[in-house]
Amino acid sequence: xxxxxxxxxxxxxxxxxxxxxxxxxxxxxxxxxxxxxxxxxxxxxxxxxxxxxxxxxxxxxxxxxxxxxxxxxxxxxxxxxxxxxxxxxxxxxxxxxxxxxxxxxxxxxxxxxxxxxxxxxxxxxxxxxxxxxxxxxxxxxxxxxxxxxxxxxxxxxxxxxxxxxxxxxxxxxxxxxxxxxxxxxxxxxxxxxxxxxxxxxxxxxxxxxxxxxxxxxxxxxxxxxxxxxxxxxxxxxxxxxxxxxxxxxxxxxxxxxxxxxxxxxxxxxxxxxxxxxxxxxxxxxxxxxxxxxxxxxxxxxxxxxxxxxxxxxxxxxxxxxxxxxxxxxxxxxxxxxxxxxxxxxxxxxxxxxxxxxxxxxxxxxxxxxxxxxxxxxxxxxxxxxxxxxxxxxxxxxxxxxxxxxxxxxxxxxxxxxxxxxxxxxxxxxxxxxxxxxxxxxxxxxxxxxxxxxxxxxxxxxxxxxxxxxxxxxxxxxxxxxxxxxxxxxxxxxxxxxx
Amino acid sequence: xxxxxxxxxxxxxxxxxxxxxxxxxxxxxxxxxxxxxxxxxxxxxxxxxxxxxxxxxxxxxxxxxxxxxxxxxxxxxxxxxxxxxxxxxxxxxxxxxxxxxxxxxxxxxxxxxxxxxxxxxxxxxxxxxxxxxxxxxxxxxxxxxxxxx
Numbered sequence: 001x002x003x004x005x006x007x008x009x010x011x012x013x014x015x016x017x018x019x020x021x022x023x024x025x026x027x028x029x030x031x032x033x034x035x036x037x038x039x040x041x042x043x044x045x046x047x048x049x050x051x052x053x054x055x056x057x058x059x060x061x062x063x064x065x066x067x068x069x070x071x072x073x074x075x076x077x078x079x080x081x082x083x084x085x086x087x088x089x090x091x092x093x094x095x096x097x098x099x100x101x102x103x104x105x106x107x108x109x110x111x112x113x114x115x116x117x118x119x120x121x122x123x124x125x126x127x128x129x130x131x132x133x134x135x136x137x138x139x140x141x142x143x144x145x146x147x148x149x150x151x152x153x154x155x156x157x158x159x160x161x162x163x164x165x166x167x168x169x170x171x172x173x174x175x176x177x178x179x180x181x182x183x184x185x186x187x188x189x190x191x192x193x194x195x196x197x198x199x200x201x202x203x204x205x206x207x208x209x210x211x212x213x214x215x216x217x218x219x220x221x222x223x224x225x226x227x228x229x230x231x232x233x234x235x236x237x238x239x240x241x242x243x244x245x246x247x248x249x250x251x252x253x254x255x256x257x258x259x260x261x262x263x264x265x266x267x268x269x270x271x272x273x274x275x276x277x278x279x280x281x282x283x284x285x286x287x288x289x290x291x292x293x294x295x296x297x298x299x300x301x302x303x304x305x306x307x308x309x310x311x312x313x314x315x316x317x318x319x320x321x322x323x324x325x326x327x328x329x330x331x332x333x334x335x336x337x338x339x340x341x342x343x344x345x346x347x348x349x350x351x352x353x354x355x356x357x358x359x360x361x362x363x364x365x366x367x368x369x370x371x372x373x374x375x376x377x378x379x380x381x382x383x384x385x386x387x388x389x390x391x392x393x394x395x396x397x398x399x400x401x402x403x404x405x406x407x408x409x410x411x412x413x414x415x416x417x418x419x420x421x422x423x424x425x426x427x428x429x430x431x432x433x434x435x436x437x438x439x440x441x442x443x444x445x446x447x448x449x450x451x452x453x454x455x456x457x458x459x460x461x462x463x464x465x466x467x468x469x470x471x472x473x474x475x476x477x478x479x480x481x482x483x484x485x486x487x488x489x490x491x492x493x494x495x496x497x498x
Numbered sequence: 499x500x501x502x503x504x505x506x507x508x509x510x511x512x513x514x515x516x517x518x519x520x521x522x523x524x525x526x527x528x529x530x531x532x533x534x535x536x537x538x539x540x541x542x543x544x545x546x547x548x549x550x551x552x553x554x555x556x557x558x559x560x561x562x563x564x565x566x567x568x569x570x571x572x573x574x575x576x577x578x579x580x581x582x583x584x585x586x587x588x589x590x591x592x593x594x595x596x597x598x599x600x601x602x603x604x605x606x607x608x609x610x611x612x613x614x615x616x617x618x619x620x621x622x623x624x625x626x627x628x629x630x631x632x633x634x635x636x637x638x639x640x641x642x643x644x645x646x647x
Contacts, residue, residue: 409590
């Protein structure tokens with residue numbers, strides 16, 4: 001049975017379009033991810049509309065390759081400029097930039113690239129091994145458990161992502177409210193909000209994602225001549241492909257560190273909303289505390305780059321496991337990936353996996369292949385990517401706007417979708433400016449329908465015994481986690497006030 | 499124009515209006531989910547407004563200072579860029595997509611660049627604009643055969 005599924009999965013992948021999608025996705029991700037502020041998630045959001053025209057497996061591979069490329073691309077600007085291209089590369093910049101100052105930038109770039117490859121490979125390998133057992137466990141969950149997990153995901157996001165807990169909670173709850181626009185889960189027209197018939201089916205997901213995650217980031221750049229301010233920057237160090245590959249021997253000696261980073265990244269990635277930045281910073285902290293030479297961390301320690309990069313890429317497989325098994329996106333990138341599935345009417349979760357095991361395996365194998373291709377394409381691209389970092393905003397922003405807008409319009413031939421994207425671009429921009437995380441709105445929007453439909457189910461199943469809901473282990477654990485997540489920041493605030 | 503004070507007020511106002519619409523419809527489905535969520539948002543927004551006022555973080559006078567708001571609208575590059583997008587959307591029904599895109603790409607540097615003395619467009623960018631708009635149009639036209647005007 002396993003062999004049959006595997007053979008079918010490989011058959012799905014033996015298609016030139018899959019290879020082309022992986023290569024184009026990696027290049028797109030590397031190029032855009034290297035630009036500080038344009039994360040892998042933004043690159044995915046900009047490319048999302050193109051997925052409508054692809055086969056499901058090709059589209060999913062394209063999106064995940066864009067994300068992998070985006071995370072790896074983020075490390076380039078982190079190492080060369082001390083400006084992380086994505087939040088996941090913050091830990092990489094600590095030692096990576098020190099190495100650049102010491103003239104060892106090619107060595108640092110090589111370590112980062114091979115660690116990214118190892119992290120991606122390891123995390124998808126673990127995901128492949130864990131997928132069926134986890135799915136079996138998830139399929140035993142009842143409606144109360146599913147609500148508990150979804151609400152916990154929102155609380156984790158609120159506790160970890162925002163500077164202000166209350167503002168993050170408002171953002172998440174606002175997302176939940178937005179998910180109720182239009183028709184209810186029972187097919188009843190809930191409201192005629194602003195008398196707009198276009199909203200009777202709810203908010204269109206893809207334009208909302210593009211607005212919240214991509215256009216809002218572009219708005220951050222408006223008014224600046226360059227994404228990266230060149231004043232005060234020393235001349236950009238020139239990468240050399242040959243020297244990058246030459247670092248492989250030394251990287252191989254540090255395989256234990258890469259394995260450690262990848263494992264931690266995977267485990268943190270499984271936690272909804274934790275994301276690559278927390279994974280890499282946590283792994284970096286652990287590696288430093290376990291190291292025989294902790295004093296070298298922060299001064300250009302190669303192990304610092306290895307553990308940070310393997311952890312941030314390692315989080316990808318963990319996040320994918322949560323997204324596929326539970327249908328809960330853990331980050332902006334996995335929310336976009338989830339919407340990539342939804343575009344084709346595929347609803348990730350235990351039922352979907354049980355009926356589509358070959359497809360799930362093909363996602364795993366495709367990503368393993370992607371990790372190998374990253375080693376080749378990444379090294380070849382690094383030298384060229386470095387120059388795109390100084391691209392003028394006046395060219396970058398309008399070009400991305402035109403490409404995304406055309407894609408959105410082509411989907412339904414509706415200008416309304418572009419209007420929605422721009423409305424949410426400003427919502428995301430203003431929310432971010434005042435520490436209301438836009439990703440909270442998006443996660444609320446995506447989890448709202450699940451929570452709502454499970455509430456109806458609970459109403460039917462437990463109508464005469466609501467107390468029994470609190471005897472379920474998942475619910476009890478979620479309540480404890482919620483108390484910790486909400487209670488700790490409050491205690492910390494009280495302590496800070498004295 | 500906006501500050502830490504006005505944002506929770508705006509979120510609360512939108513939520514209150516939506517809640518009013520929901521209650522007006524009086525469907526029991528809404529009372530299971532929408533109403534509790536809306537009430538939670540309203541409570542959180544009130545607490546946040548109180549917090550902001552207590553920390554003296556938000557400038558209440560700035561939120562109602564019409565002259566300052568108008569100044570911000572006129573001078574903020576984000577708003578100018580938004581105005582250009584709105585113009586793009588309004589003209590979408592009348593002007594062919596490719597022409598509109600080229601115009602947008604050519605004109606947007608003027609609105610995006612902070613330095614008014616900076617050159618508006620170069621020949622290189624003009625050619626690039628035609629290539630970007632043309633290839634985007636061609637790609638989506640080919641993929642869907644969509645009527646992109």
